[in-house]
Amino acid sequence: MDTRGATVPHSGLGKSSRVITITSGKGGVGKTTVTANLAVALTHLGKRVVCIDADIGLRNLDLILGLEKRIVHDLVDVVEGRQPLAKAMIRHKTFPELYLIPAAQTRDKTAVSPVQMIRIANELRPDFDFIIIDCPAGIERGFKNAIAPADEVLIVTNPEVSAVRDADRIIGILETLERRPPAKLIINRVKPEMVRRNEMLSPGDVTDILDVDLIGVVPEDETVLIAGNKGLPDTTSRAGQAFRNIARRLLGEEVPFMNLESSGGWFRRIARLFGGGAAGKAGEG
Amino acid sequence: MAAKDDLIAIKGIREGLLLTLTADSSEWGEVTARLSVKLDEKKGFFKGARVALDVGPRPVLPHEMDSLRLLLQKREMTLWAVVSTSATTQSTARNLGLETSLVTAGESLEAPEVRSEEAGEGAVLVSRTLRNGRSVRSSGHVVIIGDVNPGAEVVAGGDVIVWGRLRGIVHAGANGDESAVVCALDLAPTQLRIAGYITVSPDDRRRKPKPEMALVRQGRIVAEAWNG
Numbered sequence: 181m182d183t184r185g186a187t188v189p190h191s192g193l194g195k196s197s198r199v200i201t202i203t204s205g206k207g208g209v210g211k212t213t214v215t216a217n218l219a220v221a222l223t224h225l226g227k228r229v230v231c232i233d234a235d236i237g238l239r240n241l242d243l244i245l246g247l248e249k250r251i252v253h254d255l256v257d258v259v260e261g262r263q264p265l266a267k268a269m270i271r272h273k274t275f276p277e278l279y280l281i282p283a284a285q286t287r288d289k290t291a292v293s294p295v296q297m298i299r300i301a302n303e304l305r306p307d308f309d310f311i312i313i314d315c316p317a318g319i320e321r322g323f324k325n326a327i328a329p330a331d332e333v334l335i336v337t338n339p340e341v342s343a344v345r346d347a348d349r350i351i352g353i354l355e356t357l358e359r360r361p362p363a364k365l366i367i368n369r370v371k372p373e374m375v376r377r378n379e380m381l382s383p384g385d386v387t388d389i390l391d392v393d394l395i396g397v398v399p400e401d402e403t404v405l406i407a408g409n410k411g412l413p414d415t416t417s418r419a420g421q422a423f424r425n426i427a428r429r430l431l432g433e434e435v436p437f438m439n440l441e442s443s444g445g446w447f448r449r450i451a452r453l454f455g456g457g458a459a460g461k462a463g464e465g
Numbered sequence: 466m467a468a469k470d471d472l473i474a475i476k477g478i479r480e481g482l483l484l485t486l487t488a489d490s491s492e493w494g495e496v497t498a499r500l501s502v503k504l505d506e507k508k509g510f511f512k513g514a515r516v517a518l519d520v521g522p523r524p525v526l527p528h529e530m531d532s533l534r535l536l537l538q539k540r541e542m543t544l545w546a547v548v549s550t551s552a553t554t555q556s557t558a559r560n561l562g563l564e565t566s567l568v569t570a571g572e573s574l575e576a577p578e579v580r581s582e583e584a585g586e587g588a589v590l591v592s593r594t595l596r597n598g599r600s601v602r603s604s605g606h607v608v609i610i611g612d613v614n615p616g617a618e619v620v621a622g623g624d625v626i627v628w629g630r631l632r633g634i635v636h637a638g639a640n641g642d643e644s645a646v647v648c649a650l651d652l653a654p655t656q657l658r659i660a661g662y663i664t665v666s667p668d669d670r671r672r673k674p675k676p677e678m679a680l681v682r683q684g685r686i687v688a689e690a691w692n693g
Contacts, residue, residue, distance in 0.1 A: 346597070348597040
């Protein structure tokens with residue numbers, strides 16, 4: 181697979197801006213929700229954030245962020261030279277440090293190339309702390325586009341066998357790239373009740389299979405769905421707390437994992453992954 | 466005299482003889498004279514040998530190389546290759562129609578001569594986890610240090626050894642060798658095949674991992690625990 185974009189260098193080194201691609205392989209695990217909530221959480225921490233929706237033809241990020249009605253120009257307009265980048269950037273009204281570059285809805289993935297994605301990311305770097313790319317499902321062109329400019333990759337999975345299987349495939353592909361962007365894992369939609377009844381893979385089971393660093397465990401939370409439908413990410417919910425924690429961990433803070441259930445079980449197993457310190461503090465809340 | 470003998474080393478390689486000249490400022494005439502003496506000490510022994518020459522960084526001119534070739538011919542030896550880091554020597558060798566590398570013959574100069582007590586067989590070694598969608602195929606044996614995840618595939622003409630968890634699809638003895646085996650520290654493949662036989666792992670998710678070897682016994686695949 182070639183996502184190197186040979187002619188355009190990554191200018192990430194030596195700059196503080198970070199390009200993070202949110203991917204999963206499997207569809208429907210919550211990539212777009214994670215992108216939106218993580219972006220909002222980062223703005224709450226005082227960061228300037230731009231989201232790029234790389235899911236050309238099936239755009240959704242604008243809906244979750246409540247920006248659908250304000251789209252005039254999109255990513256493909258920029259790539260094809262009809263509009264300057266600034267014209268396609270939509271500023272969020274509620275979170276003024278958050279911008280969106282929407283995908284085109286009437287085109288397909290081939291309208292953009294990996295090299296063009298790298299160029300766009302590089303053009304955004306001077307103005308933003310975080311450039312977050314929402315990757316489409318699959319491992320084809322759209323995935324290659326979204327991965328090409330990434331300094332880091334966050335892999336979203338659900339505690340189900342099929343989602344974990346696809347995440348494993350994605351990690352395998354990332355490992356074969358010449359430029360291996362570091363990958364971390366977000367386990368989304370965990371139901372502690374089901375884990376306790378042994379009806380759902382625990383985060384420990386998932387990291388055991390995937391053998392990759394965990395950066396967040398997000399509990400299943402109806403308010404995320406409701407907020408997504410309203411187009412206004414809610415960071416006060418339980419899931420919102422998990423997203424805020426991920427944002428802080430991205431900034432290098434050591435944040436203990438939330439205690440999603442009152443006693444023992446899988447939680448201790450992930451806590452162990454992060455050393456005794458995290459485990460000790462986690463019990464407090 | 467004894468010290469001067471270090472100038473020329475003679476050893477046997479798969480392709481015949483390898484003559485190594487140590488980097489030295491000796492005149493070429495001196496070198497050939499020493500070589501003659503050395504070869505004549507064991508005259509019959511070297512007769513008919515194919516000879517490769519390693520001169521290191523020494524530049525060797527065409528007439529010098531010719532004299533050496535003649536010297537060897539007189540003793541019924543054939544010079545077929547000259548290895549050197551000198552461009553002059555390389556060009557000389559090429560002009561005389563000699564090989565300039567032994568690597569094409571599958572032998573590296575640096576590789577020490579292997580004199581194993583047991584014959585042994587070649588294998589492919591993969592030192593990482595095979596994730597979903599990756600595959601390893603070899604007509605020989607395959608050794609994996611790492612896991613074989615679900616959705617990954619290992620196909621070997623010979624045996625398959627996994628130093629890790631085997632969860633993917635594995636086929637040993639793929640060319641029909643029923644004596645092939647599959648070993649893993651945790652043997653729980655999605656599907657296991659040996660030659661034309663095929664089996665799946667029992668569905669007990671919470672079992673304790675243990676090293677096992679799968680092999681064909683009386684017309685079916687069985688897994689045997691490894692008891693050290």
